[in-house]
Amino acid sequence: MTPSTFSQQLWDAAEPIYDAILVHPFITGLADGTLPRESFAYFIVQDSHYLRDYSRALALTAARAHDEDEVAMFADHAANAIAVERGLHAELLGDLELTSTDVDAAGSGPVTTAYMSYLTAVCATGSYPEAVATVLPCYWIYRQVGHVLEAGSSPDPLYARWIATYGSAEVDAIVDRVLSVTDRIGSDLGAAERERCVRHFRTTARYEWMFWDAAYQRLPWPI
Numbered sequence: 001m002t003p004s005t006f007s008q009q010l011w012d013a014a015e016p017i018y019d020a021i022l023v024h025p026f027i028t029g030l031a032d033g034t035l036p037r038e039s040f041a042y043f044i045v046q047d048s049h050y051l052r053d054y055s056r057a058l059a060l061t062a063a064r065a066h067d068e069d070e071v072a073m074f075a076d077h078a079a080n081a082i083a084v085e086r087g088l089h090a091e092l093l094g095d096l097e098l099t100s101t102d103v104d105a106a107g108s109g110p111v112t113t114a115y116m117s118y119l120t121a122v123c124a125t126g127s128y129p130e131a132v133a134t135v136l137p138c139y140w141i142y143r144q145v146g147h148v149l150e151a152g153s154s155p156d157p158l159y160a161r162w163i164a165t166y167g168s169a170e171v172d173a174i175v176d177r178v179l180s181v182t183d184r185i186g187s188d189l190g191a192a193e194r195e196r197c198v199r200h201f202r203t204t205a206r207y208e209w210m211f212w213d214a215a216y217q218r219l220p221w222p223i
Contacts, residue, residue: 006186006194007179010133011140013198014205018141021209022148026216030163031149033156035216040159041096042109043215048089049108050211053116054138055081060123061131070181077174088165095158110221111214115207122200129185133197136182137205142166143175 011018021027026043029035055078062074093099108116123131143166150167154160165171189197213219 005183006189006197007182009186009194010136010182010198010201014137014202017202017205017209018144021141021145021212024209024212024216026212027145027149029216030156030159031152031154033154033159035156035159037096039216039218041098042218043212044089044092044096045098045103045106046109046112046211046215048093048103049112050116051081051084051089053120054135055079057116057119057123057131057135060120061128061135064123064128064131066128073177073181088162092158092162109214109219111207111210111219115204115211118203118207126196126200127193129189129193129197130200132178132182132185134200134204136178136201137208139175139178141205141208143171146171 026035026039029039058074058078058081062071062078065071065074090100093103119134122134126134146163146166146168149163153163186194186197
């Protein structure tokens with residue numbers, strides 16, 4: 001990532017949001033082990049709902065791609081999002097004494113629903129670059145947060161296991177490939193479309209902060 005790349009422009013637009021994520025009590029609580037189990041359980045339940053629709057957003061992104069390798073990459077990532085939801089989450093839910101029935105009964109919370117709706121709307125109606133910019137914060141911010149957290153891990157074994165998933169070399173390779181695609185498609189964008197991409201990236205970066213904040217508060221529907 002260099003100052004001239006499209007990915008750098010996107011990151012610069014959302015860097016204050018990322019900085020706020022790093023000092024959020026949900027993230028610091030993961031690191032020092034003080035995060036209430038109830039907040040982590042809320043997060044895992046909502047992330048299960050989120051990943052189902054994130055998978056659909058990635059599939060829509062794949063459908064908009066013109067390069068066959070990029071079609072295959074986003075389609076593979078869509079399938080992997082479901083695999084994570086079924087694998088890692090199933091394991092963590094068991095540790096939290098929750099089941100898939102509990103996930104379905106809890107339903108999608110207010111922030112989860114808003115985030116999923118925004119992802120789906122842009123990926124279904126926007127251009128391919130807009131779709132990539134919209135799904136990118138979930139890849140990139142999780143990777144960066146994973147690196148920060150992995151440096152110290154957590155005294156809580158459950159949180160340490162979650163941290164290890166997102167701070168891995170495998171995640172690095174996935175995100176680097178998506179960033180390479182981002183820079184390739186960004187080189188040909190006109191000013192108006194580029195601005196839309198920046199706006200989408202910043203919006204979903206905000207939703208990342210809101211998602212963790214909702215989990216920390218265990219935010220219910222207000223009515």
